[in-house]
Amino acid sequence: MSLRGVILAGGKGTRMGELTKVTNKHLLPVGPWPMVYYPLKKLTGAGIEEILLVSGTEHMGDFVELLGSGRHHGCRLTYRVQDEAGGIAQALGLAEHFCIGSRACVLLGDNIFRDPLVPILELANSRPDWAWIGLKEVPDPQRYGVATVRNDRIVAIEEKPPQPASPYAVVGIYIYPPDVFGIIKTLKPSARGELEITDVNNHYLRQGRLGHFFLEGYWTDAGTLDSLDYANHLVRAEPPRF
Numbered sequence: 145m146s147l148r149g150v151i152l153a154g155g156k157g158t159r160m161g162e163l164t165k166v167t168n169k170h171l172l173p174v175g176p177w178p179m180v181y182y183p184l185k186k187l188t189g190a191g192i193e194e195i196l197l198v199s200g201t202e203h204m205g206d207f208v209e210l211l212g213s214g215r216h217h218g219c220r221l222t223y224r225v226q227d228e229a230g231g232i233a234q235a236l237g238l239a240e241h242f243c244i245g246s247r248a249c250v251l252l253g254d255n256i257f258r259d260p261l262v263p264i265l266e267l268a269n270s271r272p273d274w275a276w277i278g279l280k281e282v283p284d285p286q287r288y289g290v291a292t293v294r295n296d297r298i299v300a301i302e303e304k305p306p307q308p309a310s311p312y313a314v315v316g317i318y319i320y321p322p323d324v325f326g327i328i329k330t331l332k333p334s335a336r337g338e339l340e341i342t343d344v345n346n347h348y349l350r351q352g353r354l355g356h357f358f359l360e361g362y363w364t365d366a367g368t369l370d371s372l373d374y375a376n377h378l379v380r381a382e383p384p385r386f
Contacts, residue, residue: 153253189386231338252316258361
């Protein structure tokens with residue numbers, strides 16, 4: 145079954161203050177490149193050539209101007225506009241027609257991590273009808289979806305719990321089989337008015353079709369001023385592997 149790449153680069157970036165007043169946070173610099181180059185290079189480094197980028201209305205033209213057709217990055221880029229922020233799952237739903245008959249490797253555009261995708265995809269290929277998510281032990285798991293793991297199996301995932309049951313954050317690397325889009329259509333908005341990717345992952349968990357992998361190298365999101373600064377520090381100290 146073929147595999148296509150999806151980069152989710154929407155959101156207002158309101159936590160970045162003045163930095164995102166006139167630009168999208170995914171266009172801010174991390175090390176020597178705009179942030180969005182990192183997920184793009186992860187996907188192309190793993191041999192994925194068909195890639196969809198989802199972003200909002202305000203700055204889509206900037207992404208097109210920066211990345212063009214994808215030719216200079218060794219891929220073919222397609223763009224979809226997310227008219228309003230409705231959560232990660234809602235943004236992923238926009239990839240349905242792009243991914244017909246294919247699995248999707250979904251990366252959040254503001255996640256910076258060291259590990260290459262190739263070993264992760266090889267693991268996911270062992271059960272192509274499963275969903276696969278990445279985990280990383282973090283000091284502040286309450287900021288993320290949190291997975292409880294027992295006997296090397298995920299037994300629960302909770303979205304931003306005030307009292308996390310484990311230190312394992314669900315990172316912004318997801319691999320889904322084609323039926324993910326049918327699952328997204330069944331979701332109801334959460335209390336914050338969004339379609340939560342945690343609800344998608346819990347659907348696969350209930351079906352016994354959720355695999356996971358642990359990132360060995362560093363990982364951070366770069367969606368706040370502090371984490372953007374940290375991402376720059378990490379990348380300069382040890383460049384990611386593509």
